Amino acid sequence: MPEGLHESDVKNPVLRWVDQRLPVISMVQREYGTFPTPRNFNYFWNFGALAMISLAIMIATGVVLSMQYAANTGLAFDSVERIMRDVNYGWLLRYIHANGASMFFIVVYIHIWRNLFYGSYKTPRELLFMIGVVIFILMMATAFMGYVLPWGQMSFWGATVITNLFSAIPVVGNSIVTWLWGGFSVDNPTLNRFFSLHFLLPFVITGVVFLHITALHITGSNNPLGIEPKGPQDTIPFHPYYTSKDSIGIVVYLLVFALLVFFAPNMLGHPDNYIPANPLVTPAHIVPEWYFLPFYAILRAVPNKLGGVAMMGGALVVLFFLPWLDSSPVRSMRFRPIGKIAFLLFTANFFVLMWAGGKPAEQPYILIAQIATTYYFAYFLVILPLLAKFERPLTLPESISRAVLKHRGGGPLPAGATAKPMEKA
Amino acid sequence: MADVLASPPKTSPSEAGPRQADPVGTHHEEGPPRRDFLKLAAGSFAAVGVGVVAWPFITSMNPSADVLALASTEVELAPIAEGQAITAMWRGKPVFVRHRTAKEIEEARAVPQNRLIDPATDQSRVKPGKDQWLVVIGICTHLGCVPLGQKPTDNRGEYGGWFCPCHGSQYDTSGRVRHGPAPANLALPDYAFTSDTKIRIG
Secondary structure: OOOOOOOOOOOOHHHHHHHHHOOHHHHHHHHHHOOEEEOOOOHHHHHHHHHHHHHHHHHHHHHHHHOOOOOOOOOHHHHHHHHHHOOOOHHHHHHHHHHHHHHHHHHHHHHHHHHHHOOOOOOOOHHHHHHHHHHHHHHHHHHHHHHHOOOEHHHHHHHHHHHHHHHHOOOOHHHHHHHHHOOOOOOHHHHHHHHHHHHHHHHHHHHHHHHHHHHHHHHOOOOOOOOOOOOHHHEEEHHHHHHHHHHHHHHHHHHHHHHHHHHOOOOOOOHHHHOEOOOOOOOOOOOOOHHHHHHHHHHHHOOOHHHHHHHHHHHHHHHHHHHHHOOOOOOOHHHOHHHHHHHHHHHHHHHHHHHHHOOOOOOOHHHHHHHHHHHHHHHHHHHHHHHHHHOOOOOOOOOHHHHHHHHHOOOHHHHHHHHHHHHHO | OHHHHHHHHHHOOOOOOHHHHOHHHHOOOOOOOHHHHHHHHHHHHHHHHHHHHHHHHHHOOOOOHHHHHOOOEEEEOOOOOOOOEEEEEEOOEEEEEEEOOHHHHHHHHHOOHHHOOOOOOOHHHOOOOOOOEEEEEOOOOOOOOOOEOOOOOOOOOOOEEEEOOOOOOEEEOOOOEEEOOOOOOOOOOOEEEEEOOEEEEO
16 A cells, blocks of 8 residues: 555445545544444434434525526515426425425424433533534524515515614614615615525535534534443444434424425415515514524513613523533433423423514513513523532433433343444443 | 745744744844744734725625615605605605694694603704604614504504504604604604705705
8 A cells, every 4th residue: 555545444446545545435434334322312313413404405405496586676576486486396496495494493493402401512512512503593694584585575574673683783783784784774785695695604504514513523422311421332333223213303304394395385484475575564563484483572572672682692692601501510401300390491481482472562472571581591590500509410320321221121122222232342 | 034034944844832942032032032023923914914805895795886876865745735644765765754733743842851762852853944844764763664654544653653563662743752662763864945845855
């Protein structure tokens, strides 16, 4: 072998030649083949893979849609209608793309929920978690700009309300908004740049996803017990165990996706967005897309402009501090009797915010949103720091394999499947 | 200067421990080593360069010349009867032109200043001698929705002016905010009467 080449285990001579010079095959084998993974994942651990699938679907449909779309205020609405009526399978591609955004957020919200419940954000995975929050914020920006592109009434007024959030910044706020718009109102320059950024950001997200995965493969995955694997008896190789488990999740995900696309493609949208944008008439009831509603509720719960915007931003920023706010050494809520209740209340409270955000800005919805906003912040800033001091957690199992074999040893098939790596060890 | 720039890579090709490994630095006991100065100077020049290059990219997103050129609009007032209002378009924004009744002017002037969120007299919001004409930008100062109240059948809120359907702000017959979350009164555009029945906005 000539010097300076990578040592490759690949048998096929052509692939081996490539792998010696660019060891991608070795890398995939190492990171997705033999990668030691905790043996006790439940189905909540499918959602990272599902988020990757969602991103791929959005980029694939988005690229072909952009070939038919015209980013001009005079043409945009009609070009979208043309996609729906005249372009071959345009209706399918657009409905996949529009509902794909919802599917992406459903998957990512469950992914974040799993993270919070099983304490995956705790050391040593703080940075992994923070990179994930960055992806979530980038997704929100991308989804918002994508929703503006059809140039319907909700597009226009959503863009107006959200860009005006920046006008709350003291002194420079109005200059920033004019700069964002490229004019004195949401208009053609705004639509053009939103299209450009909507195309760019998914690739930025892809880049940050690679950082997310790189960080994940340094620390390895957390697991439902929240204790680190102590040896080979606690792990199984990623392939074929979790490739097959993820495949089941993907089939279920695609089933739900297909149900939405083929039977209720407009369920999660707003009829007002089938009215062309009109800068002189605001719709009677402006509502953002469902995935923004909890944060929109927080915005409206505060009767002060700057305060509302700051609280809404704070609801996301507080996540960056979560690994240090929750200093309890126990990760999984399974072993935190009070933390578990507080977190399940937090989950319910998130749905209350989502519901209140979709209601008109009047009583009693404002009061409900205010109470729910208080609990949202109290969970992070008061409850978790206090519980870390005063909560008495249950006894943690000695190791993953101990816990798994005690609980899951009953059925003949799982016992056989999980026992093999144990014997090797 | 040329030999200073050229010599360090020759004498110390490794990045590790520049101070110890660098014979150029050890010649100068007093003051910070020359390498620190070079790093700082090169770093500052690079930062200035990045700023200069970034500026065209950033300003290209500000309003362009053609957007700025469409900056004035004329409005004929004669067809607007007392109590009526029209919406003109200026810089892509709605401008409310309202022909106020004597009662509406009276209501606007009777309010004590300390009851206002953003205190301003009614006189300061109209042109002298043209008290009946209120001209305001029809954009809620909260998050930019267009308030209702241009048609007599619209919900005008408790104060007879405008009501914003998005987040519930209310304005009076002088366009002043009377109920939050909006923080400020409806903005006044630059405008002038070119004749008794005509204004030019912008």
